[in-house]
Amino acid sequence: MTILSVKERVFLCLCAIALPFAIASFFLSVLPVWSSPYFALEPLDTSSPRATMESFQRYSSAYGKALFFPEKVSYTTEAAMARALLCFDLREVAPILAENVGRESVLLLSEILNRIEVPALDDIPNRDEVRRDELELWYIPLSGITLHRVSEGDRKNDFLFTPETVRRLSRYYDEVRHLPVRVGALENIYEASRYSAGGVISQTLIDSLPSQMRHSFFGQALWQWAGLAATVSLAAVLLWLIWIRYKKMRRNRTENQWPLKMLAYPLLAIGVSFVARNITHTHLNISGTVNNFTLFLLHGLFLILLSWTAYVVCNIVMHAITTASRNKENLLNIDFINLLFRVISAILIFAIWYWGGLDFGLPVNAVFASAGIAGVALALAARESLANFFGGISILFDGPFKTGDFIVLDTGERGEVKSIGMRSTRLLTLDGILIVIPNSVITNTKIVNESAPYPHFRVRVAVGVAYGSDLGLVETVLTDIAKSCKMVRTDPPPQARLRVFGDSSIDFELLAWAIQPHDRGRVIHDLSKAIDKRFAEEGITIPFPQRDVHLQEEKTN
Numbered sequence: 001m002t003i004l005s006v007k008e009r010v011f012l013c014l015c016a017i018a019l020p021f022a023i024a025s026f027f028l029s030v031l032p033v034w035s036s037p038y039f040a041l042e043p044l045d046t047s048s049p050r051a052t053m054e055s056f057q058r059y060s061s062a063y064g065k066a067l068f069f070p071e072k073v074s075y076t077t078e079a080a081m082a083r084a085l086l087c088f089d090l091r092e093v094a095p096i097l098a099e100n101v102g103r104e105s106v107l108l109l110s111e112i113l114n115r116i117e118v119p120a121l122d123d124i125p126n127r128d129e130v131r132r133d134e135l136e137l138w139y140i141p142l143s144g145i146t147l148h149r150v151s152e153g154d155r156k157n158d159f160l161f162t163p164e165t166v167r168r169l170s171r172y173y174d175e176v177r178h179l180p181v182r183v184g185a186l187e188n189i190y191e192a193s194r195y196s197a198g199g200v201i202s203q204t205l206i207d208s209l210p211s212q213m214r215h216s217f218f219g220q221a222l223w224q225w226a227g228l229a230a231t232v233s234l235a236a237v238l239l240w241l242i243w244i245r246y247k248k249m250r251r252n253r254t255e256n257q258w259p260l261k262m263l264a265y266p267l268l269a270i271g272v273s274f275v276a277r278n279i280t281h282t283h284l285n286i287s288g289t290v291n292n293f294t295l296f297l298l299h300g301l302f303l304i305l306l307s308w309t310a311y312v313v314c315n316i317v318m319h320a321i322t323t324a325s326r327n328k329e330n331l332l333n334i335d336f337i338n339l340l341f342r343v344i345s346a347i348l349i350f351a352i353w354y355w356g357g358l359d360f361g362l363p364v365n366a367v368f369a370s371a372g373i374a375g376v377a378l379a380l381a382a383r384e385s386l387a388n389f390f391g392g393i394s395i396l397f398d399g400p401f402k403t404g405d406f407i408v409l410d411t412g413e414r415g416e417v418k419s420i421g422m423r424s425t426r427l428l429t430l431d432g433i434l435i436v437i438p439n440s441v442i443t444n445t446k447i448v449n450e451s452a453p454y455p456h457f458r459v460r461v462a463v464g465v466a467y468g469s470d471l472g473l474v475e476t477v478l479t480d481i482a483k484s485c486k487m488v489r490t491d492p493p494p495q496a497r498l499r500v501f502g503d504s505s506i507d508f509e510l511l512a513w514a515i516q517p518h519d520r521g522r523v524i525h526d527l528s529k530a531i532d533k534r535f536a537e538e539g540i541t542i543p544f545p546q547r548d549v550h551l552q553e554e555k556t557n
Contacts, residue, residue: 047157049159050121052087052159052161053121057113060109063080063084063193064110084106088105088106088160089155089161090102091153092361095359097292097295101166101292107194109161111176111177111190112169112176114182116142117142125138136148144168147162194285195224198284201284209223219288219290220290227279238269243269249261249262263313273301280298281294281295299360307349311349314341314344315345318338322337339392394439395425402420403418404416405452406518407449408450413427413429414430415430424438455516456489456513457514457520459513459520461510462499463478463508463542464504465505466506466540471506473538475496475508477540479496484530485523485526485527487514487523489515495511496510504545
């Protein structure tokens with residue numbers, strides 16, 4: 001029976017608590033959409049300043065009624081809010097913040113219009129007057145609240161509250177918040193909505209808290225700050241435990257092993273970030289600048305975790321394919337597969353952050369459009385790196401050698417190819433020295449591949465015997481010695497060849513095939529020792545060079 005550590009028990013308990021809450025958060029976040037058909041098919045008219053003002057006043061008033069008197073209406077606050085949001089031009093707001101900024105704008109503008117003098121609808125230009133006067137802009141008299149005709153995009157020709165108005169609404173509200181509201185208008189919609197609970201948190205529970213917990217501090221009630229701190233702390237602990245467990249599994253895995261269960265950790269981390277974001281935005285009802293900052297932070301974390309997931313997925317698939325390839329005797333080029341999935345993971349991560357840049361409102365399209373000149377400059381500055389990268393691709397496609405082959409460089413170094421990377425090739429010599437060669441260099445140099453086209457390697461052992469030796473016996477002895485060596489292949493069979501009648505000996509050469517190129521030195525060593533021993537047993541003499549010098553005395557007269 002496996003005994004769980006304290007950290008593992010805490011981790012499982014927190015996950016068990018978070019999972020039901022995550023499921024409930026998800027369904028409650030989409031429930032208003034499913035249960036609010038009240039405005040679903042009602043057209044929103046924003047074709048003129050009059051139509052937009054009428055639409056906004058209607059739906060903002062509907063939101064207030066749903067907020068204060070939910071038992072008297074058949075629609076939800078979210079249904080009314082979704083319609084009122086459509087009256088604003090939020091194109092200059094980062095997409096990730098558009099809903100939050102739009103909600104704030106609806107509440108602020110509703111409070112402002114309830115406190116200032118607004119022209120009667122009959123005095124606001126309608127569609128015919130817009131067409132007749134070619135009206136592009138209209139503002140509420142004695143205020144900076146402006147509507148303009150949208151000139152492009154999906155909302156073209158619609159009259160919406162301008163981005164400049166959206167940016168200034170908070171300042172306008174501070175200037176008029178002390179004024180009384182009009183007769184019949186709802187009061188403090190902004191305050192009630194901003195400091196109310198949402199989702200699974202009961203408003204009754206919030207109302208039962210001490211009055212100090214409902215005091216505002218930097219735009220949020222103290223109970224909201226407490227909930228935000230608890231949520232962030234719990235999410236940080238969960239993510240830390242997930243990362244620790246992931247590192248432990250990765251450290252304990254065997255070489256080239258990426259089990260599918262490793263994917264559970266980044267997915268669980270993504271779930272934690274989603275729940276944290278849902279809690280802060282939907283249930284704690286965090287708003288304003290604090291919510292904007294939290295959304296940026298959590299969305300950035302989500303992009304990091306999504307990139308992590310893409311990396312893990314690519315590694316799992318890559319190692320599954322390479323393991324199957326090894327089992328099938330390298331029917332697929334493993335180095336090419338590794339490089340391919342590295343490139344795929346880089347492309348996926350790039351796409352994730354490109355999408356994230358769009359969500360953050362960054363001008364990524366303009367950046368890439370202007371990246372041509374920068375790309376040329378970068379290519380010139382990094383031409384060596386690019387040459388190495390394409391050199392690696394050339395090696396993988398051309399296949400002059402692969403991982404595990406024994407090669408000899410034109411400078412004389414000999415060793416086993418350990419890896420072919422995107423920048424360099426690594427060669428391990430028999431002396432245990434790692435040689436790193438840039439791909440741009442190795443693709444433009446002479447390479448001797450001792451492992452191709454066959455993995456075995458031919459060795460030659462030269463030996464001389466004395467004149468008068470039985471040459472047939474010498475040949476038989478040499479081939480028998482080679483056949484008895486375990487590191488020599490029997491197919492092709494070893495051979496002994498008489499090469500030359502030398503000055504002091506008859507020179508033979510033993511030709512044998514080592515099973516692997518790296519066995520060459522050991523094979524020559526074992527064969528040489530065996531030849532010396534066997535020749536001594538068979539009485540075959542290995543002569544050494546000698547020269548007879550005859551001295552002759554010169555006679556003198």
